[in-house]
Amino acid sequence: MLTRREFIRTAALFALAPGILAEREREIWVNDVHSQLNRTRVRELLVPRTRDELAEIVRSASQKGLPISLSGCRHSMGGQQFGTDSICIDTRSLDRVISFDQQRGLIEAEPGIQWPKLIRTYLAAQQEAQSNGVSRKNKPAPTHSRSAGVSRPTCTDAD
């Protein structure tokens, strides 16, 4: 559930969006990291930190009939991450590992997780398992619910 503070933060950000749009100097522009050829104006750039915040943003956008676009590390060069005048959701703060099934070698993670954190978490879990006398030799099979695909080879935590 959203805490009161989280709810107010998200709701306030979202409610302010039309006002922000009205001021030209406050327009929000986003672009991809590599080519910088996809400069796009978005209506709002929101960074949910929990699944509840994300759900609230989606619900609010739906109620207002506003389009949504999703971005991760912005490494794709075709501008797929951005929709003109959309509510752009930066998913990178949704980066928690939810579960790690050691028996099946499956990691479930939030959709904004990046490879470095995923690998670090896996290695830490593997080391812990080994120190408990359990050893796995097969490779991890990370699962993401994100549609960007599971490959983010060029992303770092600093992106």
Ligand SMILES: Cc1cc2nc3c(=O)[nH]c(=O)nc-3n(C[C@H](O)[C@H](O)[C@H](O)COP(=O)(O)OP(=O)(O)OC[C@H]3O[C@@H](n4cnc5c(N)ncnc54)[C@H](O)[C@@H]3O)c2cc1C
């Ligand atoms: C120079 C270069 C080299 C590359 N090399 C490789 C390579 O070697 N191997 C490889 O596999 N790929 C490679 N790619 C492709 C790129 O790494 C993939 O497109 C990468 O997965 C994009 O991830 P991102 O987080 O930057 O997504 P973004 O560029 O931010 O978004 C890409 C798409 O995914 C959607 N999306 C993003 N985040 C989410 C989310 N959390 N939930 C749902 N949808 C989301 C966006 O809406 C968009 O449609 C390369 C790209 C470039 C530009």
